[in-house]
């Protein structure tokens with residue numbers, strides 16, 4: 001039986017922590033419970049700002065012994081706000097922030113509370129990079145454990161394909177290391193299985209010698225979208241691995257560096273990233289530039305962290321976000337026609353649709369080699385209704401749902417877990433496909449009571465119903 005949560009038990013947890021334990025009163029609580037997506041408004045029971053493994057272990061034991069829901073928070077960016085939950089103990093890893101680069105071994109060990117901006121800052125000093133996402137304020141924790149898609153996916157694979165080992169606090173409070181050689185079942189599950197298996201306090205990544213990239217957006221008139229998409233669907237799957245390009249519908253922000261004639265214009269675009277030296281990159285871009293002259297061509301040499309943080313100013317924390325996603329094998333003419341229709345109806349300046357290629361190096365990893373199953377899909381598609389004003393919540397939600405409903409029939413089935421909000425158990429199963437059964441068995445081994453269930457939840461094998 002669980003013990004009631006008393007003031008004395010809370011005091012004992014407080015005393016056991018080096019980090020701060022925040023209770024539901026005052027400004028500190030309201031600040032600490034904010035996540036990136038302002039549509040999420042959760043009121044946890046306690047927020048523990050952990051500074052080390054001992055703090056995390058104390059929190060996990062406390063939650064388990066007091067039958068308290070646990071939420072694990074790294075960067076707080078999760079689409080569905082799964083770094084926080086009502087009435088939960090939030091294990092906030094943000095203070096565990098360090099990046100140790102070993103230039104000789106070409107590895108980086110990263111604390112569980114780092115953002116990708118923290119990692120890029122540390123690794124770029126050595127002319128190296130870890131493949132990650134497209135916004136530097138995203139947490140390393142959630143992005144990595146869900147897979148990790150970004151500008152370097154075609155060259156280096158998913159973020160998990162570059163993960164060498166993790167330090168984990170398990171549901172029983174024990175600390176273990178997991179890698180291909182140590183607790184390999186746990187490591188397999190953590191490579192795509194999200195926060196289901198424990199609290200990761202450190203990640204060790206393989207580094208790539210990537211310093212300057214030839215990269216940036218090319219934007220085209222929306223009236224050209226159908227032609228561009230038809231060209232892009234063939235071009236990108238046959239492109240060299242050194243070239244990545246994700247497709248977007250967007251509205252041009254009304255300010256510099258964008259030319260005034262494009263301000264607030266709905267457009268389509270491809271955000272390129274080429275890892276070849278400039279002269280060779282310019283050769284690779286000749287057919288791209290020859291196909292159709294872009295209305296705006298911002299592609300050129302850039303330090304890698306500049307590309308990684310290029311969109312940060314457009315998407316600060318505190319906007320309203322509504323997400324829907326799918327994996328896509330083919331972009332048929334019919335699907336493209338639907339895309340063009342919804343692009344014309346983009347409801348707000350921040351709302352957008354992205355198609356991220358997951359071919360190239362990411363597709364050369366087998367479907368069962370990691371928990372991340374959709375290695376044979378060509379794109380991860382995401383439509384997001386986004387706006388600063390809560391009054392527009394219904395408008396952005398409706399556009400996203402309608403857009404998703406129109407495109408879902410052309411999709412491959414599941415969706416990238418990191419782009420999903422709360423879509424239920426069947427959708428999670430569809431996402432992991434043939435890997436779900438093994439994930440459920442590993443969950444039963446490491447977290448039999450489903451202590452870690454504020455996530456895209458994998459039920460422990462043998463569990464009869466949702467915990």
Ligand SMILES: Cc1cc2nc3c(=O)[nH]c(=O)nc-3n(C[C@H](O)[C@H](O)[C@H](O)COP(=O)(O)OP(=O)(O)OC[C@H]3O[C@@H](n4cnc5c(N)ncnc54)[C@H](O)[C@@H]3O)c2cc1C
Pocket residue numbers: 036072073074075076077078079081082083084093112132133134135137138139140141142143144145146147148149150194195196198199200201315418419454455
């Ligand atoms: C603006 C924006 C841009 C994005 N761009 C990309 C992109 O380019 N590529 C991409 O792949 N994804 C992208 N994402 C999605 C992103 O990967 C997910 O939202 C991810 O969950 C964010 O991780 P976080 O640590 O910031 O989230 P949090 O909200 O802190 O955590 C999310 C979940 O991850 C788990 N978790 C986090 N850290 C740990 C840990 N250390 N140990 C155990 N479990 C943990 C927990 O289950 C938690 O519920 C983007 C999201 C946003 C909002």
